[in-house]
Amino acid sequence: MNRNITMKQYMKDNLPLFIFVSVLFVIGVVFGAVMVNALSLEQRTEMTRHLGSFFHEINEGIEIDSQQSFSQAFGMHMKWILLIWLFGLSIIGLPLILVLDFLKGVLIGFTVGYLVGQMSWKGMLFALVAVVPQNLIVIPAILFCSVAAMSFSLYMIKHRIMSRSGNIYQPFMRYTTITLAMGGFLLAAALLEGYFSQYMMKWVTPMLVGVYG
Numbered sequence: 189m190n191r192n193i194t195m196k197q198y199m200k201d202n203l204p205l206f207i208f209v210s211v212l213f214v215i216g217v218v219f220g221a222v223m224v225n226a227l228s229l230e231q232r233t234e235m236t237r238h239l240g241s242f243f244h245e246i247n248e249g250i251e252i253d254s255q256q257s258f259s260q261a262f263g264m265h266m267k268w269i270l271l272i273w274l275f276g277l278s279i280i281g282l283p284l285i286l287v288l289d290f291l292k293g294v295l296i297g298f299t300v301g302y303l304v305g306q307m308s309w310k311g312m313l314f315a316l317v318a319v320v321p322q323n324l325i326v327i328p329a330i331l332f333c334s335v336a337a338m339s340f341s342l343y344m345i346k347h348r349i350m351s352r353s354g355n356i357y358q359p360f361m362r363y364t365t366i367t368l369a370m371g372g373f374l375l376a377a378a379l380l381e382g383y384f385s386q387y388m389m390k391w392v393t394p395m396l397v398g399v400y401g
Contacts, residue, residue, distance in 0.1 A: 198362075205335045209289050213331060216293020221301030223294070236306060246393040258382025265326060265374040268292070269333045273367045276337025279345055285337050292330060296323060310395060317388035325377035329370040336366040 199206065227235070246252070272288060275281030299319055303311035340363040344356070 202335050202339050205338050206331070209286070209331050209334045209338070212286060213289050213293040213327070216290040217297035218293075219290075220294035220297025220299075223298050224301040224305050227302075232306075235302065239306075243393050246390055252386050254382050254386050257386060258378050261322070261381040262375060262378035265329075265378060266371060268330060269367060269370060269374065272330070272333045272337050273364070276340050276363065279341055282338060282341045285334050285341075289331065289334050292327070296327075313392055313395070314389070317392055318385055321385055321388075322377040322381040325373050325380065329373040329377070333367055333370045336363050339363070 268288065272285055275284045275288075296319065300312075300315045303315045303319075305311070307314065340359055343359050347356070
């Protein structure tokens with residue numbers, strides 16, 4: 189009960205940071221979607237060729253190594269929050285946290301924007317099964333890690349540089365605990381991406397192969 193109250197208070201105290209990183213992420217998504225229009229004809233053709241080849245391979249029954257997909261996804265997610273954690277330990281890392289949040293939005297916006305732009309509702313369907321499920325966990329986890337990192341960095345600026353007072357151990361342990369907890373959520377997201385999404389892609393691929401002939 190006390191833990192729930194503490195977490196509720198923590199989120200309330202850091203609400204401006206939550207709003208700020210969320211808006212930054214959304215801006216990144218919009219920017220990524222707009223970037224699709226900047227692709228040259230050669231780039232679009234090459235990407236379409238690779239995507240069509242991927243669809244045909246799945247449709248022909250080529251097995252995807254779910255264990256490898258899980259490992260790669262989990263490794264990528266953990267590297268992302270580890271970078272955020274490291275940036276949060278230094279004052280100069282504060283703007284880099286914002287850059288990572290923006291880039292995450294750009295990557296997702298570009299991916300979904302390209303799929304929808306190339307395949308219309310079929311692209312949206314593929315995005316719903318291949319991109320959206322795991323990111324419903326990944327995005328909040330990364331944004332939560334970012335807020336924790338920014339909060340800790342701002343604490344150090346206020347209490348260790350400006351006033352040179354305050355205990356850093358407790359805020360550091362809370363910061364690290366939050367990051368590790370989000371790592372647990374990212375483990376679940378990687379499992380979803382490695383196993384469930386693979387199954388769903390096999391289900392929708394027959395409807396997509398015709399788009400590429």
